[in-house]
Amino acid sequence: MTKITLIATAPMGLEAIVSREVKNLGYTDVRVDNGRIEFDADPTAIARCNLWLRTADRVQVKMGEFKATTFEELFEGVKALNWPDWISQDAEFPVDGKSQKSQLSSVPACQSIVKKAVVEKLKEAYHVDWFDERGPLYRIQVSLLKDIATITLDTSGVGLHKRGYRQLSAQAPIKETLAAALVDLSRWGPHRPFIDPFCGSGTIPIEAAMIGRNIAPGLNRDFTAQHWPMVPQRAWDLARQEARDLAKFDLPLEIIGSDIDAEVLSLANYHIQKAKLGDAIKLKNLPVARMKFDQPYGVIVSNPPYGERLGELKDVERAYKELGNLTRLNDTLSVFVLTSNERFEHTYGKKADKKRKLFNGRIECNLYQYLGKLPPRKPRETTEQQETLS
Structure with missing residues (x-):
């Protein structure tokens, strides 16, 4: 060909x-x-x-x-x-x-x-x-x-960030493509708990669930090139069948999304149901100060408010401080926070292990990365026995 x-x-x-x-x-x-x-x-x-x-x-x-x-x-x-x-x-x-x-x-x-x-x-x-x-x-x-x-x-038509599940908009939503990138950079896997304490309309938890279950992000949408003779319909049928075969739609996941705003959480719930991930993601209406981060080897990935609006900065930085106070109690927890707030490390209370410059739309941000202990590896002998049995 x-x-x-x-x-x-x-x-x-x-x-x-x-x-x-x-x-x-x-x-x-x-x-x-x-x-x-x-x-x-x-x-x-x-x-x-x-x-x-x-x-x-x-x-x-x-x-x-x-x-x-x-x-x-x-x-x-x-x-x-x-x-x-x-x-x-x-x-x-x-x-x-x-x-x-x-x-x-x-x-x-x-x-x-x-x-x-x-x-x-x-x-x-x-x-x-x-x-x-x-x-x-x-x-x-x-x-x-x-x-x-x-x-x-x-060949795509509308941008690839349009997965088909997010039809309602919250204030300052993060693009699905950037949310998926944050999950990728966290090196989270489906065997670990996942938490977004500022989940807004649910984009980061949804992208994590799709990654955890290996669901192709474009499975439920159309593309411009579907109507081109150069790409026959059989190619699309085979690609979609491959995606369905590789997906693990029923894989158990422990994903939690939380937000202080009950109204925006209703949007998150709508998007989660639209993405058919209701069994994978649990939502909580809690401020950070009332959350518990005691899950062993959990991963936090979040895009919290940046405090750019007048009168918002104090509340935002207080939330950063509360997050830092709580997460430091669990040394197996890994934390990844995207924000444009240059005082984040100061208010969180700890210098990041790594920083990566990213753009949320046109806003220049840093991804602050705090790397917790990794889960212990399974002994080689046990893994080989399991593979033999399977």
Whole structure:
């Protein structure tokens, strides 16, 4: 089957996680750059990557890349690409664009040139002068960086953070992709308790449950490329069947989400039920000061309020202090807190073992990591006996 180049776009700071996800799907020729991970695969990878990538923003087909300092170079470079192999005669093909540090700085002009070039190529292929554009959607993007034009086709449609379970919004929600990245960075596994003491509308506990049960994040949504002849329906059917076969829908999990706001917890409960994870996540309406963190080898992952609103800072920092006082009583507990509050370590009462800069939307944050003792490993002999019995 024909090899193509795919790009998994990644939020700043998460490139290494997205790269690891791509490799875990079996794609080995991986190149990492700022904000994107490139890899070569056959077209069926479009289905598998859209279904499985938890922390990527979207999956794109890289149609071509070339230098373009003039509109003529841009036009000829785009026209030389193999558009008829992908875009059908009845297709809709809008063009998006962006430009940074490039001579071709007018994005609307670049979009217009790309559109004209694609139309000319398709006219030659289909021997028509007009395209109704009422068929499948092929969203083209022209991205110019330092005079290099990268031309892509978006396969995802709406961003991959849209899993399908979150239909109601709480104040300042965290994206599902970032929530999944926080769980990934915590190295939590389904054999350990998981707690989010500031769970809000439930995104972090839901993403943890999906990871714990190995549920593909895109299993219950649609993608633009499902309607493309280049990716046959059988590829999507096989990818979804693979995802269902690998999921552990009934695996017992100990996941707790808590919040002081009863109203936002009702949203969390709605989202949990929508994700069909009601048996995996327990919700509590408690302030941090009334919680107990006595679970052995538990993992806390949370995105608490940052205290950026007027009058909120004192309450937020008090909650940070209470969290620190309680978690220090359990040296097997690992704590991962994402916040933009630069006084977090001071109010929590302890310097983090590790810090990692991440962005929650446009807000620059730190992930403060406190590493507790790890669970004891099972003796090799016991593990081998269990494997023999199974």
